[in-house]
Amino acid sequence: MSDSSFYHQITETFHWFHQNPELSFEEYETTGRIREFLEYYNIRILDLDLKTGLAAEIQGANDGPVIALRCDIDALPVQEETDLPYVSAITGKMHACGHDFHTTVMLYVAKELQEQREHLHGKVKILFQPAEESSVGALEVIKTKVLDDVDGIYGLHTDITLPVGTVGIVSGSVTAAVDRFTIKLTGKGTHAAHPQDGIDPVLTASQIVTLAQSIVSRNIDPFSQGLLSITRVTAGNTWNVIPQTAELEGTVRTMGRHNRKLIEERFRTLVQHIALSQGAAAEIDWLAGPPATNNAPCFEPVAAAVAKEQGLKVKPSSPSLGGEDFAFYQEKIPGFFIRIGTGESYPNHHPKFQIDTNALKPAIDYFAALTQKTLFAIKSGELILMQEEASDD
Secondary structure: OOHHHHHHHHHHHHHHHHHOOOOOOOOHHHHHHHHHHHHHOOOEEOOOOOOOOEEEEEEOOEEEEEEEEEEEOOOEOOOOOOOOOOOOOOOOOEOOOOHHHHHHHHHHHHHHHHHOHHHOEEEEEEEEEOOOOOOOHHHHHHHOOOOOOOOEEEEEEEEOOOOOOEEEOOOEEOEOEEEEEEEEEEOEOEEOOOHHHOEOHHHHHHHHHHHHHHHHHHOOOOOOOEEEEEEEEEEOOOOOEEOOEEEEEEEEEEOOHHHHHHHHHHHHHHHHHHHHHHOOEEEEEEEEOOOOOEEOHHHHHHHHHHHHHOOOEEEOOOOEOOOOOHHHHHHHOOEEEEEEEOOOOOOOOOOOOOOOHHHHHHHHHHHHHHHHHHHHHHHHOOOOOOOOOOOOO
């Protein structure tokens, strides 16, 4: 197959996924399309207890370790506003985070590895993971025990800050731990003209919004990375009534275990004391999401070397306070999360987000070569897999 016809084939595959986005745990047609592709190329599909998503397996001709490659397949509830000829065909849904790119890349990596399996020293499992945007899709995959015999895992993500032909590679924390909270404040409703007869939850909420910012600015090391954002405040329904209740919602992002624990503890203390000072009651619901992605340093030399062999530029990935449930895999096995330059664009999750399809083939070639090189390096003892301890900043 000529380069031009191969490029046409992979872009057509990408266009289909982009035009047919499905939300977390609703990726039925997406899963069906992946299955059809794998079956066409005689790639074994593992029998896993997953509602959506699947995993493929390629057994090399030579004995060796087992590594996994992971992509995510879900889209976002975003109305697309690009002028692309392959714009989303589904109202209110869009691949605004590059998961269509990730899926296409890993399908063709599977195809290449299947065709080159006589050169493989070990086994490869490719995870087409559902529901990354929900932050819990990885946990559903882990429950299937598909990773129980896996020695290490790679993940990928598009990066609009890097030009096509560039990969972002760095050890340590790459994305943040993500926690979510809601606060329900209960005061005492009254007429707005008689505040002395009530307990104002709006005033209490306002103090929480202001003073919560002191946690990051005054309680954690200024050289650390972290944030606390209150993103929703709801109270009342008319102009002349002090309401009975108010509700706040927000998120905490941290790169290290120490700060993650510290912010939660400090936040709970601060909220309760502010509420107490006003005579209100506070109920806090804290929802812990994925930890920070934590790239094992042992993978960095081989990942960088293969990139250079492929003619790609290597740049250190800039840490992001966005979240990634790939981190759940890294709690079980050594892993490495790689950024793929897809050209300048509007940000992830934006209605005008798009990627340069010229990034598809270099990414496919890179991950196919990286997989082969990693398997051989582990088998030969050149690469000793070690789990990196989570940052304790």
